[in-house]
Structure formats: structure tokens, C-alpha cells
Amino acid sequence: MSHGFQHRSARAGALLGANESPFAPPAWIRMSVCREAGRLNRYPDPDCRPLRDALARQHDVPADHVVVGNGAAELLFALGSAVTDGDANYVFAWPSYYLYPRLAALRGAEPRAVPLDRDERHDLEAMLGAVDSRTRLLLVCDPNNPTGTAVAPAMLAHAVDRSPPGAVVALDEAYCEFNPNGQARRSIGLLGRGKDVVLLRTFSKAYGLAGARVGYALCSSRELAARLEAVRPPFAVGSTGQSAALAALGRQAEIEQRIARLERTREALTAGLLDLGLAPADSVANFAWTRLPETLADQDVVERLAARRVFVAAGSELCGINGLRITCGTPQERSRTLSALPAAMEEARG
Numbered sequence: 558m559s560h561g562f563q564h565r566s567a568r569a570g571a572l573l574g575a576n577e578s579p580f581a582p583p584a585w586i587r588m589s590v591c592r593e594a595g596r597l598n599r600y601p602d603p604d605c606r607p608l609r610d611a612l613a614r615q616h617d618v619p620a621d622h623v624v625v626g627n628g629a630a631e632l633l634f635a636l637g638s639a640v641t642d643g644d645a646n647y648v649f650a651w652p653s654y655y656l657y658p659r660l661a662a663l664r665g666a667e668p669r670a671v672p673l674d675r676d677e678r679h680d681l682e683a684m685l686g687a688v689d690s691r692t693r694l695l696l697v698c699d700p701n702n703p704t705g706t707a708v709a710p711a712m713l714a715h716a717v718d719r720s721p722p723g724a725v726v727a728l729d730e731a732y733c734e735f736n737p738n739g740q741a742r743r744s745i746g747l748l749g750r751g752k753d754v755v756l757l758r759t760f761s762k763a764y765g766l767a768g769a770r771v772g773y774a775l776c777s778s779r780e781l782a783a784r785l786e787a788v789r790p791p792f793a794v795g796s797t798g799q800s801a802a803l804a805a806l807g808r809q810a811e812i813e814q815r816i817a818r819l820e821r822t823r824e825a826l827t828a829g830l831l832d833l834g835l836a837p838a839d840s841v842a843n844f845a846w847t848r849l850p851e852t853l854a855d856q857d858v859v860e861r862l863a864a865r866r867v868f869v870a871a872g873s874e875l876c877g878i879n880g881l882r883i884t885c886g887t888p889q890e891r892s893r894t895l896s897a898l899p900a901a902m903e904e905a906r907g
């Protein structure tokens with residue numbers, strides 16, 4: 558399976574295919590990485606101690622409930638292998654993050670994909686209906702990738718309360734910082750409902766550090782955190798990544814400004830897609846998603862856009878749905894995309 562985008566960092570143009578931040582790391586993050594570079598002959602801190610402590614303070618959770626990983630992707634796989642086995646199944650929505658169906662391959666668990674509803678949101682009632690006594694993991698992507706849609710907070714609490722004993726509810730919150738309803742803070746409350754819950758977060762998206770490879774899990778108990786740690790490779794998070802993430806946490810206000818700029822771009826991008834006669838989903842992430850009519854193959858549109866140096870992701874490659882996922886870049890990149898799209902669609906209709 559592909560990642561749905563090509564790695565194009567070597568090319569000039571608007572790189573809007575991987576939900577990265579358009580902003581290069583600020584000088585104070587680069588300096589902390591440089592300082593760490595002088596110690597690269599040494600192994601990194603295997604416990605990510607200062608970073609875990611800072612995350613624990615930020616979210617007001619005990620430090621031994623925090624697991625830091627080599628991106629949230631590593632923690633997703635750790636979760637898959639820690640809680641499932643060949644007799645188990647796990648439930649997630651579809652279309653959603655391309656890695657979810659692959660978590661099964663590891664331990665032979667059965668993947669159960671439940672379609673999104675008509676508004677391209679998680680259908681949590683249907684997902685709960687797919688749960689049985691062999692379900693070990695209920696995976697909710699909130700906001701969802703690639704649609705950007707969010708789950709109603711009350712529904713999340715309901716799903717946690719209804720989850721069967723022996724199952725872990727995992728919220729993949731890679732984009733939660735972009736959700737204007739304050740879910741990033743509110744979901745911490747889900748950790749205290751007496752169920753096994755994991756919140757997965759990352760420095761790759763809102764914090765703009767995708768190349769540093771740092772993600773983390775907030776777990777509802779020390780035992781659950783220990784189960785994750787037990788299946789992870791040692792020293793998975795490098796020292797430069799740890800220090801970049803720690804530096805970013807130290808200047809939260811500047812990160813918030815960057816998030817606000819991307820939210821404005823998202824609103825303008827969504828409005829622009831509507832003006833073009835498309836039907837974008839109600840995204841609260843750092844990207845827009847729109848399905849395309851059958852007469853318009855997403856890969857053709859993606860190619861025509863690439864010829865204009867605008868690189869976006871084809872839904873057919875991400876999740877088998879004919880559509881476009883367009884990351885919020887700079888305002889310039891947004892207007893470039895919106896002005897390139899009509900001609901690209903026209904040519905693709907051929």
C-alpha cells in the first residue's frame with residue numbers, strides 16, 4: 558500500500574500532499590537541535606524523561622501514563638501488537654488512516670472496517686455494533702484523516718463507556734490541535750472514565766516537526782502504558798527529536814499562532830472548493846477533503862496539478878475513494894491551488 562503521496566521535498570512547488578506544516582521550524586527549535594547534534598555519539602535518553610515530564614505537566618496526567626514514540630505511527634503499531642492476537646479483531650472506520658488495516662498483519666487480528674456516515678463522519682453506533690467479545694481495540698481517528706471530520710464529544714464519551722471489558726479505546730488525535738472546539742483539552746477527560754483508553758498525539762502536524770519523528774500516547778493507566786512500552790524497540794526516539802519536541806512545548810503560544818494561521822487557510826480553502834462546485838467535507842484538521850464526481854478521476858487531477866507544481870494527495874491512493882486531500886499550506890499556496898484547480902479539472906475531464 559502506498560502512502561498516498563510522493564516524497565517531494567526535493568522539488569520546488571506547493572507540497573500539499575502529506576499534511577505537513579508549511580512553516581520551517583523557528584530558530585529556537587533549530588538551535589536546540591544543533592546543541593544536541595554535538596552529542597550524537599551518545600545514545601538518547603531511553604525514557605525521554607524531560608519530554609515525558611513536560612507532556613505530563615501540559616496535560617495534567619501522571620508521567621508514567623505517557624509513552625513517547627518514533628512518531629504516532631510507531632505507537633499505533635505498538636498498540637496493535639500489545640493488545641491484539643490471532644484470535645482478536647479490531648474495529649475502525651473507513652475511509653480513515655491508511656495504516657489501520659495494516660495493524661492486523663502483525664498479529665493476525667481481523668480488521669473490521671465500518672463505513673463513515675453520509676456526512677463522512679465516524680458512525681460510532683455502527684462501530685459499537687461491530688464490537689464483540691473478541692474485539693481488543695476500537696480505533697477512532699478524530700479528526701479523521703482523510704476527511705477532516707470530527708466526532709461529537711458526547712459520542713466519544715458514550716463509546717468509551719460502552720466499550721466492552723478487555724478492549725482498548727484508542728483515539729488517534731494526530732490533528733486534534735486544529736479542532737476549534739477544544740477537543741485537545743476535553744479528550745483528556747476520557748482517560749478518567751474507568752476504561753482502558755489511549756490518546757495518540759504527534760509533533761508531526763500542528764507542531765510542524767514531521768521530520769523529527771516524535772509522537773506520544775496518553776494512557777488511562779500505568780499498566781496500559783507499560784503494555785505499550787513492553788513491545789517497543791529500545792531508543793526508538795532520537796535525541797534530536799526529543800530536544801526539538803521539548804523546545805516546541807516550551808513556546809506553546811508561538812505554536813498556537815501557527816495553528817491559527819492554518820485554520821484561516823482551511824476556511825478559505827474550503828470556501829474556494831465550494832466556489833468551484835465541489836463538495837468539501839466539514840474539516841477541522843489542517844487539510845481539506847473533497848470527493849470528486851465519477852467523471853473526474855482523482856489521479857488525473859493530481860497529475861495535472863503536479864504539472865502546475867501543486868502537489869496534493871489522491872483519495873484513491875489514500876483509501877480507495879475518488880477524491881482530493883489538500884493540505885493547508887501558506888495563503889500563497891492556497892491561492893495557487895485554487896487557481897490551478899479549474900484548468901486541471903478541465904484537462905482531466907479531457
Ligand SMILES: *Cc1c(COP(=O)(O)O)cnc(C)c1O
Binds near residue numbers: 701759
Ligand atoms: C500523520 C498521522 C499519524 C502519524 O504521524 P507521525 O508522523 O507518525 O507522528 C497518525 N495518525 C494520523 C491519522 C495521521 O494523519
